Amino acid sequence: MKNFSTGNATSINDLSSDHNPVAFDININSNLSSSSKNINITNWKTFCELIHNSIPGNPKMDTEAEIDEAIQNFTCCITSAINLSTRTKVISGPFRQLPKEILSKIKIKNRLRKLYQTTFFPSYKSKAYKLQKEIQKDIETYDNNRWKETIMDINPEDNTLYEMNRKLSKKFIPTTPILDTDGFKYTPLGKANAFKHSLENSFQENPEPYCNLHINEVNNSINSYFNNLATSSTPDLISSQEVINLIKKINLRKATGSDGVPNKAIRMLTLNAVTHLTKIFNKCLILQHFPDAWKIAHVLMFPKPNQNRKHPGSYRPISLLINIGKLYEKILLKRLNDHCYSNNIIPDEQFGFRDKYSCTHQLLRVTNKIVEGFNIKHYTGGVFLDVSKACDRMWHNGLIVKLINYQFPDYLIKIIQRFLSNRKFQVKINQVLSSVGNIQAGTPQGSSLSPTLYNIFNSDFPRNDKVLNCLFADDSAILTQGSNTRFIIKTLQSQLECIEYWCTKWRVAINTDKTKAILFRKGLSWKVLKTLSFMEEDLPWENQVKYLGLILDSKLSFRQHAKYNSDKFWNKVHMIIPLIG
Numbered sequence: 001m002k003n004f005s006t007g008n009a010t011s012i013n014d015l016s017s018d019h020n021p022v023a024f025d026i027n028i029n030s031n032l033s034s035s036s037k038n039i040n041i042t043n044w045k046t047f048c049e050l051i052h053n054s055i056p057g058n059p060k061m062d063t064e065a066e067i068d069e070a071i072q073n074f075t076c077c078i079t080s081a082i083n084l085s086t087r088t089k090v091i092s093g094p095f096r097q098l099p100k101e102i103l104s105k106i107k108i109k110n111r112l113r114k115l116y117q118t119t120f121f122p123s124y125k126s127k128a129y130k131l132q133k134e135i136q137k138d139i140e141t142y143d144n145n146r147w148k149e150t151i152m153d154i155n156p157e158d159n160t161l162y163e164m165n166r167k168l169s170k171k172f173i174p175t176t177p178i179l180d181t182d183g184f185k186y187t188p189l190g191k192a193n194a195f196k197h198s199l200e201n202s203f204q205e206n207p208e209p210y211c212n213l214h215i216n217e218v219n220n221s222i223n224s225y226f227n228n229l230a231t232s233s234t235p236d237l238i239s240s241q242e243v244i245n246l247i248k249k250i251n252l253r254k255a256t257g258s259d260g261v262p263n264k265a266i267r268m269l270t271l272n273a274v275t276h277l278t279k280i281f282n283k284c285l286i287l288q289h290f291p292d293a294w295k296i297a298h299v300l301m302f303p304k305p306n307q308n309r310k311h312p313g314s315y316r317p318i319s320l321l322i323n324i325g326k327l328y329e330k331i332l333l334k335r336l337n338d339h340c341y342s343n344n345i346i347p348d349e350q351f352g353f354r355d356k357y358s359c360t361h362q363l364l365r366v367t368n369k370i371v372e373g374f375n376i377k378h379y380t381g382g383v384f385l386d387v388s389k390a391c392d393r394m395w396h397n398g399l400i401v402k403l404i405n406y407q408f409p410d411y412l413i414k415i416i417q418r419f420l421s422n423r424k425f426q427v428k429i430n431q432v433l434s435s436v437g438n439i440q441a442g443t444p445q446g447s448s449l450s451p452t453l454y455n456i457f458n459s460d461f462p463r464n465d466k467v468l469n470c471l472f473a474d475d476s477a478i479l480t481q482g483s484n485t486r487f488i489i490k491t492l493q494s495q496l497e498c499i500e501y502w503c504t505k506w507r508v509a510i511n512t513d514k515t516k517a518i519l520f521r522k523g524l525s526w527k528v529l530k531t532l533s534f535m536e537e538d539l540p541w542e543n544q545v546k547y548l549g550l551i552l553d554s555k556l557s558f559r560q561h562a563k564y565n566s567d568k569f570w571n572k573v574h575m576i577i578p579l580i581g
Contacts, residue, residue: 042086044268050081052270061283064291070280071293075324078261078269102138105131169575176309184310192434195301195427198312202392203425203439209504209535218401225404226414235411237282238331240275246327247274257322258298258426266323281328288414294325296424297444298433319425319445329448332419335412336452345406346455347463352473353451359548362472366479366547369468370520370556373481379521381488382479383496383532384545386514390474391454392442395507396420399457406456419449457506462498466491475548485519489530492517496534503535512537516545520554 012021054077061067098106109131116124154160177184180194247266256262269277284290297319307314340346346354351362366382373380399420403413423439443450454473461476463469470477478499480491503510517532517539532539544553544560551561 039089040086041089042082042264044085044264046085047081047265047268048270050084051077051268051273054081055270055273055276061279064287064289067280067283067287067289068291068293070283071291071324074273074276074280075259075261075293077273078265079259082260082262082265098139099142102135102142105135105138109135165576169572173303174309178312179310180312188430188432189434192427192429192432195299195312195315195317195429196425196434196437199299199317199425199427200437202389203437203442204393205395205441206388206393206507206509209500209509210507211504214505215397215507218397221401221404222397229410229414235285235335235409237285238278240271240278242331243274243278243281243327246330250323250327254323255320257320257325258296259293259322259324261323263323266327277324277327281331284328285331285411285415288411288418290328290415290418291325292422294322294328295419295422295444296426296436297321297446298428299425300428317427317445320428321444321446326448329419332412332415333448333452335409336449336456339406339408339412340452340456343406345459347459347461347469347471349469350455350458350471352471352475353455359472362470363548363550365468366470366477366552367556369479369481370552373520374522374556377522378481378483379485379488379519380479380481381485381492381517381519382477382545383492383515383517383534383539384547385476385478385499386511387474387476388509388511389442390508391445391450393507393509394442394454394457396441398506399453402456402460406459416449416453460502462495462502464491464495464498467495470547472548477547485527485529488519489532493532496532496539500535510535512539515539516542518542518545518552518554520552520556522555 012023056070056073056077059066059070059073061070109128112124112128112131115121116128150164154164177186178191178194179185180190180197185191185194247269250263250266252263252267254263300318300320301312301315302318303309304314304316309315351357351359351365370380372378396417400413400417403416408416420443423444425437425439427434427437443453451473458471458474461469461471466480468479470479478492478495480488480495482488482491499510502508512535515534519529519541529541531541544551546552551558551564553560
């Protein structure tokens with residue numbers, strides 16, 4: 001049925017037949033999304049004038065409540081200025097704008113058809129039919145000419161080629177019901193709440209593994225630290241020029257958070273507004289405060305490929321944070337990174353989210369190690385670990401106690417603790433928001449602080465002189481070499497036991513089903529290798545593994561990786577054949 005909103009479907013089991021009737025509950029009074037498109041056009045000169053005149057001069061911000069009020073007023077000033085300086089242009093429907101010649105032929109054809117329907121005179125029908133054929137041919141010619149013009153306008157030097165490729169390769173995603181704890185949900189609100197329940201279960205500490213004794217020690221250490229915390233020295237404050245430099249670097253294409261303030265509006269802030277924002281940031285640093293207004297995220301859900309779209313876990317969440325809060329996070333990030341670099345906290349084997357380190361560098365490190373073994377006729381054994389929900393379920397108190405042990409500044413530890421605590425989120429589907437969900441663990445997705453905080457949490461990953469650790473954020477691998485397999489298996493098993501102890505201590509869950517062991521060697525061997533044991537599960541030896549997107553086979557021939565990418569390439573080519581011509 002068309003022009004009806006999605007309703008609820010219920011199977012009626014009252015009949016004895018195995019073919020049950022289905023009752024549909026359809027809300028005919030709901031407002032459906034229009035096929036027209038609204039384009040907002042903002043007069044930024046008017047916006048700047050409104051901002052300059054409406055920003056408060058020097059409000060009092062001596063307490064956390066006063067800071068929160070100042071943030072609310074500042075946000076209201078920006079949104080109000082946007083609304084007053086923006087006009088909306090409506091583009092009706094997705095229809096083509098045909099030339100006047102074709103439109104006039106369509107009118108004549110419709111007139112002839114009506115005449116035939118009233119008079120049943122055969123000549124009217126034949127003329128209308130002949131004109132219809134002409135119109136179809138004219139439209140086909142018009143579409144072909146438009147497509148040729150579009151192709152000619154594509155410039156490889158800018159974004160036009162990428163945008164056209166994205167449009168042609170974009171797949172249609174059908175709307176499916178979502179399975180919640182009490183059945184399938186069909187309405188946007190029902191789906192949003194189903195996703196919310198699923199995400200709330202993900203944003204919790206791992207139930208196992210854990211060590212109660214260590215948990216109590218960590219909690220006691222944190223309580224003792226904050227109870228005995230003396231008044232810390234005033235942190236280095238930030239200047240208006242530094243805030244301006246941060247604003248210049250923001251990406252204007254990033255989506256807007258829950259406050260409705262886009263990055264373009266932040267970029268257009270006047271000098272007095274930037275000065276006011278700088279004062280808010282400095283007061284937050286002095287009072288060791290992270291405002292609650294910046295701790296709520298709107299979450300969009302995107303389906304993962306080749307998975308059942310009826311299950312909430314088959315979707316990837318993308319969090320939209322408040323852009324002003326993200327500026328404050330970048331201020332904190334610089335202080336975190338400065339302390340990490342000056343104290344060598346992040347280990348050299350960690351290549352994830354670090355300057356001058358990349359995924360390619362880590363892959364070269366892994367493959368070079370394997371090739372070195374081939375050159376000296378040694379075996380290389382490796383275990384590639386899969387950390388389950390690494391960032392979503394990171395133990396907050398475990399991170400805080402590591403910040404304390406690494407002697408981060410007191411004010412920074414207090415702000416990070418507040419940054420992580422009492423975070424909220426809402427799932428957004430078709431402009432409909434779910435109820436508010438709570439985040440009990442993990443680092444917030446989309447935050448610039450999250451990668452560095454995870455690297456700090458993972459910085460004491462077990463080390464062994466005989467083992468090469470290869471870390472890229474939560475993608476972890478261990479490699480060892482030797483002239484005989486017995487030494488390799490013994491060394492890997494010893495390291496796995498250390499990793500298992502570390503995971504139990506810091507409440508890190510490993511997905512043993514996706515954790516793979518492999519032995520890299522030249523030639524053939526029919527010798528059966530002893531199975532490794534990890535987390536009370538056996539790790540069978542595999543012929544190939546996938547690490548950071550690269551398929552590694554036991555001979556390091558890259559045949560499977562080449563085949564995988566070749567198939568992927570030709571699938572993409574088939575999608576963009578209209579672009580190739």
